[in-house]
Amino acid sequence: MASPTPLNLHAVYTAPQASRTFEHAIPVDSATDAVAAKQAHLTALQSFVPKLQEEINVFLTERMEEDKKAQGQISEKEAKEEENYGEEVVEDDA
Template sequence: MANTPLQAVYTAPDATKSFQHAIPMTSVTASDPLAAKLAHLRALQSLVPKLQDEVNVYLTARMEEDKKAQGQASEKEAKEEENYGEEVVEDDA
């Protein structure tokens, strides 16, 4: 079996993040291809949840950043709307 990593790539307009895990080579000999395939599948079965956890942690952090950025923009818009049509003088004190 080729040593192909388990990989996921998140792509957004402003960011790209790659997640990767090496799939361990099996010590099973080529004389038993079924055992080699089963060992490979067991390795994948243990790595996929780890990869999912990493992706979920990253996406949760991205969502929190987006919420904060959106909240700051909303506060600024609300302040501008509140003062619409009025001249606002900032205190320099």
């Protein structure tokens, strides 16, 4: 019996200034029970997808911050949004 081929969950970010590959190896269950092997695979996939999303979000947030710094400024609206991030802001109409 041939050994199972390892599987990888990966995403690739490519831009003119940078590229990055995000990858997680998914263990292959060599159990003889095909249903159990599929369940194990799906369970692993289900746990790795949110981790991959989080890594990508962190990376992209860092890239956005670097881009803002490279531009030397952020707009007044963005500065106000960052200052009030996570808080409800009620603006006066009067």
